[in-house]
Amino acid sequence: xxxxxxxxxxxxxxxxxxxxxxxxxxxxxxxxxxxxxxxxxxxxxxxxxxxxxxxxxxxxxxxxxxxxxxxxxxxxxxxxxxxxxxxxxxxxxxxxxxxxxxxxxxxxxxxxxxxxxxxxxxxxxxxxxxxxxxxxxxxxxxxxxxxxxxxxxxxxxxxxxxxxxxxxxxxxxxxxxxxxxxxxxxxxxxxxxxxxxxxxxxxxxxxxxxxxxxxxxxxxxxxxxxxxxxxxxxxxxxxxxxxxxxxxxxxxxxxxxxxx
Numbered sequence: 001x002x003x004x005x006x007x008x009x010x011x012x013x014x015x016x017x018x019x020x021x022x023x024x025x026x027x028x029x030x031x032x033x034x035x036x037x038x039x040x041x042x043x044x045x046x047x048x049x050x051x052x053x054x055x056x057x058x059x060x061x062x063x064x065x066x067x068x069x070x071x072x073x074x075x076x077x078x079x080x081x082x083x084x085x086x087x088x089x090x091x092x093x094x095x096x097x098x099x100x101x102x103x104x105x106x107x108x109x110x111x112x113x114x115x116x117x118x119x120x121x122x123x124x125x126x127x128x129x130x131x132x133x134x135x136x137x138x139x140x141x142x143x144x145x146x147x148x149x150x151x152x153x154x155x156x157x158x159x160x161x162x163x164x165x166x167x168x169x170x171x172x173x174x175x176x177x178x179x180x181x182x183x184x185x186x187x188x189x190x191x192x193x194x195x196x197x198x199x200x201x202x203x204x205x206x207x208x209x210x211x212x213x214x215x216x217x218x219x220x221x222x223x224x225x226x227x228x229x230x231x232x233x234x235x236x237x238x239x240x241x242x243x244x245x246x247x248x249x250x251x252x253x254x255x256x257x258x259x260x
Contacts, residue, residue: 004022017042018207030184030187034205040188076151077147087131092113095126102149159189175198216233
């Protein structure tokens with residue numbers, strides 16, 4: 001359902017994503033992990049069309065996100081790391097606006113807003129201006145907007161940040177039920193416990209590269225002495241990568257010709 005084919009994104013001389021090859025199937029929840037600056041958000045922004053890859057190709061279904069952005073965008077719902085709403089609109093007006101952008105008719109929009117209002121328990125505050133919303137209320141409204149056109153693919157960047165326990169449970173149940181419907185979720189998160197609980201596979205990024213891709217159990221086979229939790233294995237993997245990088249840099253320095 002999603003394919004990254006040798007995707008690279010640079011900012012001047014800095015490589016944010018480096019030769020990314022990744023494929024996600026229907027009915028899969030894939031969690032992208034990594035330190036700040038590893039390239040996760042850049043990867044998601046390229047997938048949803050907010051950034052263009054410097055090299056490589058990204059497909060959503062049969063559509064290239066650069067060559068066929070409209071067709072690709074209809075298949076995708078996106079929840080960014082910072083929930084953005086128009087402060088002078090009510091939540092209901094905002095959802096209707098998003099539905100209109102996706103081409104829903106007035107009746108389809110009304111039904112879709114009612115559906116997402118019930119799914120995310122928005123009725124209490126949906127007719128208030130969004131400028132009065134708490135972070136959790138904003139996040140739930142942005143999730144509803146991402147789901148308004150019932151996309152085949154859901155992209156979520158740090159979905160649990162700032163949510164209370166009830167909202168976290170709501171989001172986890174939503175994502176699990178979504179993939180049960182044979183749809184696809186790509187989630188970037190620092191909340192490793194959530195990734196361990198609900199993701200079928202995880203990918204770990206470091207310095208723009210995916211250094212591990214697979215199930216949590218397969219990661220444990222690679223790092224049997226790291227501990228049983230994803231957090232412990234993730235930290236052990238990152239420490240191992242730092243050591244390898246230091247040795248690589250030392251080797252490069254030794255190979256450099258002297259000035260004499």
